[in-house]
Amino acid sequence: MNTTTSVSAEGFTLQLSRRVLEPEEVISGEEAKAYANRRDNRTLSSKLIATDIVEKLSLTPASNVLEVACGPGQLAYELWKVVGCSIMATDGSPELIEAATDRYKETPIRFVTENLHSHTGKEEYDAVICKDSFHYFFDSEKAVAEMLSLLKPGGKIYIFDLCRNVRIEEVEYRLSSIQASHEQMRFLRSLNASLTVQEFEEACGSAKVSVFYPLGFSQENLKAHETEIGADVVKEFQLSSLFSVYVIEKGGVNRE
Numbered sequence: 175m176n177t178t179t180s181v182s183a184e185g186f187t188l189q190l191s192r193r194v195l196e197p198e199e200v201i202s203g204e205e206a207k208a209y210a211n212r213r214d215n216r217t218l219s220s221k222l223i224a225t226d227i228v229e230k231l232s233l234t235p236a237s238n239v240l241e242v243a244c245g246p247g248q249l250a251y252e253l254w255k256v257v258g259c260s261i262m263a264t265d266g267s268p269e270l271i272e273a274a275t276d277r278y279k280e281t282p283i284r285f286v287t288e289n290l291h292s293h294t295g296k297e298e299y300d301a302v303i304c305k306d307s308f309h310y311f312f313d314s315e316k317a318v319a320e321m322l323s324l325l326k327p328g329g330k331i332y333i334f335d336l337c338r339n340v341r342i343e344e345v346e347y348r349l350s351s352i353q354a355s356h357e358q359m360r361f362l363r364s365l366n367a368s369l370t371v372q373e374f375e376e377a378c379g380s381a382k383v384s385v386f387y388p389l390g391f392s393q394e395n396l397k398a399h400e401t402e403i404g405a406d407v408v409k410e411f412q413l414s415s416l417f418s419v420y421v422i423e424k425g426g427v428n429r430e
């Protein structure tokens with residue numbers, strides 16, 4: 175991993191050699207409003223990830239899914255469109271849950287304010303999913319244990335997140351596609367708070383984890399979204415070293 179960089183924005187300089195935590199876990203106040211209304215379009219990524227979740231977790235319309243740290247709710251919405259299963263989506267931020275509830279009020283998705291650290295519903299879910307949020311959790315080991323506790327035996331966790339094993343050229347390319355300097359700083363801060371693949375595996379302890387890094391989607395998934403992929407000027411999903419996917423199984427102990 176190339177850890178020496180001089181990439182910076184608004185005074186924040188990226189240093190990939192160590193994890194630097196976000197200033198706070200839950201996004202609140204004005205920051206939450208700005209996050210809910212940010213301009214960069216995440217529709218394509220949410221669609222690709224929703225299909226990836228259905229494939230990797232073998233979800234069916236009978237599945238009972240919990241999304242934790244759902245933010246303004248787009249992934250839950252895209253997942254509901256793909257599989258039509260029962261979905262509860264929670265976040266510690268009342269502002270973001272309000273935005274999600276308002277935006278997707280025509281759907282049966284239940285958006286509820288809940289912090290992962292005091293979450294209700296132990297052993298209730300077939301699947302727990304988490305997108306672009308794991309790097310916010312200060313204590314990674316505790317967060318994995320908390321998510322596992324919400325799963326039924328045999329259930330699975332799907333985590334999509336930034337990864338500090340990234341190639342610096344991909345950071346520079348992604349940064350150049352972000353217009354506002356505050357958003358650039360947020361991106362660098364989030365990347366610096368993310369885990370390396372090795373740190374993530376350590377956080378899983380004896381739980382069985384499958385690592386999908388660098389990021390890749392199935393041919394069927396890419397084919398189903400080829401028009402939107404063709405129109406994506408950022409080409410975000412060719413930036414494959416920027417993201418990782420982890421699937422953790424409850425109950426397994428053998429690492430693949």
Ligand SMILES: C[S@@+](CC[C@H](N)C(=O)[O-])C[C@H]1O[C@@H](n2cnc3c(N)ncnc32)[C@H](O)[C@@H]1O
Binds near residue numbers: 242
């Ligand atoms: C970068 S946002 C991602 C939101 C959404 N998943 C998305 O992809 O747009 C991170 C989210 O994690 C939430 N979060 C962080 N720590 C949390 C916790 N302990 N419990 C619940 N939500 C948390 C924040 O409030 C925020 O909405």
